[in-house]
Amino acid sequence: DAKTTQPNSMESNEEEPVHLPCNHSTISxxxxxxxxxxxxxxGPEYVIHGLTSNVNNRMASLAIAEDRKSSTLILHRxxxxxxxxxxxxxxxxxxxxxxxxxxxxxRLSVLP
Amino acid sequence: GxxxxxxxxxxxxxxxxxxxxxxRSLDFQATTMFWxxxxxxxxxxxxxxxxxxxxxxxxxxxxxxxxxxxxASLTLSTLTVTSAHPEDSSFYICSARGGISGQGGKNTEAFxxxxxxxxxV
Numbered sequence: 001d002a003k004t005t006q007p008n009s010m011e012s013n014e015e016e017p018v019h020l021p022c023n024h025s026t027i028s029x030x031x032x033x034x035x036x037x038x039x040x041x042x043g044p045e046y047v048i049h050g051l052t053s054n055v056n057n058r059m060a061s062l063a064i065a066e067d068r069k070s071s072t073l074i075l076h077r078x079x080x081x082x083x084x085x086x087x088x089x090x091x092x093x094x095x096x097x098x099x100x101x102x103x104x105x106x107r108l109s110v111l112p
Numbered sequence: 113g114x115x116x117x118x119x120x121x122x123x124x125x126x127x128x129x130x131x132x133x134x135x136r137s138l139d140f141q142a143t144t145m146f147w148x149x150x151x152x153x154x155x156x157x158x159x160x161x162x163x164x165x166x167x168x169x170x171x172x173x174x175x176x177x178x179x180x181x182x183x184a185s186l187t188l189s190t191l192t193v194t195s196a197h198p199e200d201s202s203f204y205i206c207s208a209r210g211g212i213s214g215q216g217g218k219n220t221e222a223f224x225x226x227x228x229x230x231x232x233v
Contacts, residue, residue, distance in 0.1 A: 034221065036224075041203070041227065041229065042226055042227060043116075043118070043205045043206075043207075043224035043225050043226050043227045044156070044205070044207075044224045045224070046221045046222070046223070049221060087155075099146045099158050099161060099207070099222075100146075100207065100222050101158070102148075102155045102156040102157075103155060104154075104155050105155060
């Protein structure tokens with residue numbers, strides 16, 4: 001599996017934007033970039049995913065570098081509820097049955 | 113979005129007893145379900161992959177006789193922790209994917225249950 005690297009932790013102030021980086025220098029052409037987050041004592045929750053183009057949804061935006069070797073998850077206005085561990089995961093689009101391989105993720109703290 | 117329900121959310125059992133955890137896909141047929149285990153402050157670790165109607169595939173180091181997985185229908189998979197011991201105390205999470213209408217297949221998101229916190233005393 002192509003590997004991702006993320007900072008262990010980040011801090012943000014409430015109502016400010018947050019940029020969570022992810023490096024995936026060995027990404028292959030068929031790998032999709034997925035972001036999940038895990039709130040305390042809950043299962044992971046889907047945030048966003050993309051292949052090449054930037055993506056926006058009601059939760060966040062995903063900015064993908066032109067060479068696809070890195071991406072950034074953008075939370076436009078952090079709230080206390082956004083405090084969670086954020087996982088950046090690559091998944092081969094040609095392997096439908098593949099499981100999601102979780103790295104350590106980034107633990108985001110949001111300060112009031 | 114699709115919902116995966118996991119039950120119970122929390123269970124305490126005595127050492128030596130067995131515990132069953134259920135994972136249900138509520139609005140889609142899950143041809144494949146995954147079972148993960150998570151220790152405090154650690155990431156999720158895949159335990160096994162189950163496909164409906166066939167035997168589960170276990171990851172290296174996971175005892176298949178201890179962690180029994182049954183995926184008898186397209187909407188239900190169960191994980192039974194047999195003869196539980198305190199070291200089996202952990203957070204267990206299931207994930208489901210399948211033929212969700214309108215979402216194609218190749219890049220479909222996975223849907224996770226809310227997790228089960230098992231404490232063996």
